[in-house]
Amino acid sequence: MASTPPKHLDPAQSYASDEALFIMQIYEPPMAYHYLKRPYELIPGALSRAPDVAYLNASGEEISDEADEPAYTRYTLHLRDDLHFQPHPAFAQDKDAKPLYFFDTEEEGTAYRQPSDFPETGDRPLVANDYVYAIKRLADPANASPMLGFMSQYILGMEAFSELVREQPKQEWLDLNDFQMDGLKVLDDDSFTITIKGRYPQFLFWLAMPFFSPVPPEVDRFYSNPGFADKNLTLDWWPVGSGPFMMVKNDPNSEIVLERNPNYREEFFPTEGAPGDREAGYLDDAGKPIPFVDRATYRMEKSGLSLWTKFMQGYYDRSGETHAHTTGVFDQVFVVGPDGVEMSEEMMTHDITMSPDVKPGIYYYGFNMRDPVVGGYTEDKRKLRQALQIAFQTEEYLNVFYKGNGIAAQSPIPPGIPGHLEGKEGINPYVYDWVDGEARRKSLDYARQLLVEAGYPNGRDALTGKPLKLFIDVQSQAINSTSMSWIDRVFSEVGVQIEFRPADWNRTREKLLTGNTQIYSSGWLADYPDPENFLFLLYGPESPLLCECDGANNSNYANDEYDAMFRRMRVLPPGPERDALIADMVDLARRDAVWLYAFYPKEIYLNNSWVHNNKRHGISKATLKYTRIDTDLRPEMQKLWNKPVTWPIYGGLLLLAGLAVPGILAYRRRQRETVGR
Template sequence: MSPAPPKHLDPAISYASDESLFIFQIYEPPMGYHFLKRPYELEPQGVEDFPVETYLDESGNEVTADSDQIAFTRYTLKVREDAHYQPHPAFATKENGEPLYLFSTAEEGAGYKQVPDFPETASRPVHANDYAYQIKRLADPALGSPMLGFMAQYIVGMAEFTAGLEALDRDGWLNLDDYPMEGLEVVDERTLSITIKGRYPQFVYWLAMHFFVPVPPEADRFYANPGFLDRNLTLDWWPIGSGPFMMVKNDPNSEIVLERNPNYREDYFPTEGEPGDLEAGNLVDAGKRVPFVDRAVYRLEKEVLPLWTKFLQGYYDRSGETHGNTNSVYDQAFVVGPDGVEMSADVADHGIRMDPDVKPGIYYYGFNMRDPVVGGYTEEKRKLRRALQIVFNVEEYLAIFRKGNGIVAHNVIPPGIAGHLEGEAGINPYTHVWKDDQAVRRSIDEAKQLLVEAGYPNGRDARTGEPLKIFIDVQSQAVGKTQMNWMDRSFSQIGIQVEFRPADWNRTREKLLTGNSQIYSYGWLADYPDPENFLFLLYSPESPLVCKCDGTNNSNFENAEYDELFRKVRVTPPGPERDVMVARMVEIFREEAVWLYAYYPKDIYLANAWVTNTKRHGITKATLKYINLDAGMREQKRAEWNQPVTWPLYAGAMMLVVLILPGVIAYRRRQNATARRNHNG
């Protein structure tokens, strides 16, 4: 089920989460993630093993990993021998090896409206050059990939490759194989090397993104046929991949259908996971070959109610709805009990499976550290911010406005990512204490005392006697009046007044870019599961006022120690040395009280009882191959839940009889009377 159709399915162009739901089933990037393990763990997918890293100096000579002369890093990948593309007409050839479907005019191919219309298909193994070809597509200015600007900072020769293509007078298909990129070398049919500038260990995470999947030149050539674009015969509409599934129908206003790729390699359900997976039944299919299902149908449902009704009737296996905020469906499905969110009595008898998903992300309200009132780095300013942090009761906020679906953030790094600690070791000691095996928020009295020490007794400036007023920029569509009233009451407990400044996102973003906010709202979801992906939210060069760009350090936080540690973390491989640096950066974040409050978003997904292996994965959407279901139970439950209701029919028939019978009796009486008169006459 999907609330909106995908706009892009070309892996060089797409950047939306809903689109990756399809892309990751059809394509297979070099790297992927273990389905069950947390923290998130990388594993090879389209390649045989982890990339081999070689470090080079400015002259291209190899140096050791601990050298201070590292100018480049070369990643060498070995493509799996058993990786094959799905059957597709792009691979079909004539006896002489020329493409079978290669047309000179639009009229020649006019009879083909969609990919299933082509009678001849073929396949071939995945080659190393297919990965190189896709990286060149990322650099092709004609495609406008959202990754071009970022990746050009790292991949050697990418910016020059783009400039070279921009200078071309293009007419028709451009075979990117004819244009070399300095940082790419196809060593042989199964070996590829990618050279990046400097040292950036996080690059291996990018190899798990759909931007780096293999795209065969044949696909590019096939879809460049004249007239194909007019009929949506494009890679953006009909992907060609080597993943577990292939697209057989794409009608985004109705349904999208995926079927098992008959050429998919041998792949198996994991045999190990994290603690609790065995008890939760997540290892029942351990060691079995995947994918388990032959066909997956995604239907467009524009309204929540019919989607929910069909799910309860058993016509949808999984709920495509994320249940995190307030809506009528959520209220029907869940109740908030003493142990958190529970299934409501109305739907508990369906045996529906609840899958909570703590996303690798963070939502927060941040202080502008350049603001003259709440900003600054003196002890008094820290105490003021800590008082505001304590009085903003995030636990209560989540219970009221998120139905308990969220986790108080004591750390800038969310669960599932290295650097996040649970339990007593993970609490923020400036806002909480550890009591009875749980984090307990510090008292309002402590917040009041901090205000006194900050120079604002009873919420008034000790020098002027003026009441302290804080200003919060909120997005009009994201925060309602009820939430603002709750925050107003919270701060009034320590005598502080609040003025909200609602605006649309464009106006709010303009304030952040110019530093004209005091307290602002923001959020971040991980692109990859590394602490660097969150710690950079406080790196001073990322401040919009410093970089003069759309930076992510909207608090304009500056700390020399933090910045130095960040630069080291960015280039240090995972390990104990890096863990110590990350822990110190988290401690600086807490000491300086940079954000007013934060929480990790949590959603709940639902699956009917016959669906198994539904554990959510916060980073990748390449999980359809692990889904299993009991088709017999599904048919049984559908029949049970959709019994025809016949009593209205019988009741209606009886009513009809009651209404008609007197008339029939009267009619028969008249007929009999007429017959007697005729007889007597």
């Protein structure tokens, strides 16, 4: 259930969570995540075991693990021996073992518009070169992969490979097997190596992302047939993988349908999980073969009300994300009590279950540290930003606009990610005090005093007397007049004026890239469960003004001490030394007050009573295979909840009868009178 169709289903091009919802059911990257364990645990996916890691010097010779600065790190990946691609016409062969559907002219493929139009399919086992070929596709400029810039900083020879491919004459299909990348080597059908520059332990997390999903050369060649792109017969529309499901229908204005891949390997539901999982019923299916479902249908619903109505009628198994600020639905579903959000009485009668989810992400308003008013690193500038942080009553904002369904952020690192601290040791001491066992926001009087010390008594410049007026850039579709009025009001309480500058995403992004903002809205959801994935949002070289790229440091924060610690932290293995660096970096960001306010988003998913195994996974989208449906209960409840309402029909018939009787009596009376005459 979604309101917009996915834009990209090619793993080389996709970088959106709604697209990963489909991609990760179809493909198997080398690494994966344990479905139940928390904290998030990385496990082998398509691999038979975790990669072997070796550190190399500049000559390519192995050195000890303790070496501070290896020139390279080599990962050796060993595949499982039971991986098999789904049936697909790209693998179909004639009697001479030649591809059936590799065409030279557009006319040869005129009859085909989707994979099901091809009368013959084939399949084959997955081999190491399928992964190597997929990484080469990341480097091919023709694919415009969002990962090229980042991964070329790490994978040895990727940048040179990209330039080599770019220089090739334009042709219908370029076989990337003809070109070598220094950092990639196929050892045999079941193993290959990836060599990266230096040391980067987080690379293992990247191996669990969709970008590293295998793409067989035959599939790349098949979709390069003349004329196929014009009718969306492409990998970006029709993915081909070895995962538990395969796509059998892709109608962007109607529905997307996945069916069980008949060639999927043997896999079983986890037999262990996080504390409390057994009591919650998440281990009821422990050890059973998966996937449980044979078919999954995702319908495109333009209207949230329509989606909700069908869910309540039992025609959808899950509600999708129920955002607290979708007030109409939220008020019908939940009540906010002293213990937080609870199911309403109506939902309880439907036996609907609730799956709350604190996402590993953060939403925030950030200061542009290069702005002459709110930017800068002097003590008066810090106090100005700290005063504004205190004035923004995040808790009230969440209660008013999110029904309390969010957590005021104390750190750039959200819950569930190493480096996030709870309790007294985790509070931001520049904005909060620890009082009676809880964090309490500092008073507005204290904020006003900070404004005085910053040179803005009563919200006016002490030198010119002019009022302090700040500008906030927001995406027009992400804010409404009510929330803007609320923000304007809370800042007016400390004498500060606010002017909003709403614009569409493209215009807002342009302003961020050029540094033409003062305060801006933004957010980030974890790609992988490591603090580096959040702390890099404040890393100096990630500033769009410095990297001349789509950098993530939209605040243009530049602190040499922070940057040095970040470079050290990102290459350290987990342990006390890394933890101490992370804590110091968080303290620096708090002291410099880089973000105006932030919160960790919470969302709630609802499931009808026949849906089992609903535990949310904040990182991985490869969870459909664990879902179990009681197919006997579903039609029973649909029938119960959708009984035909017959009383209007019977009432109408009675009304018609009532109207007809006087006419019939009058007709008979006239007939008798006629006979009498």
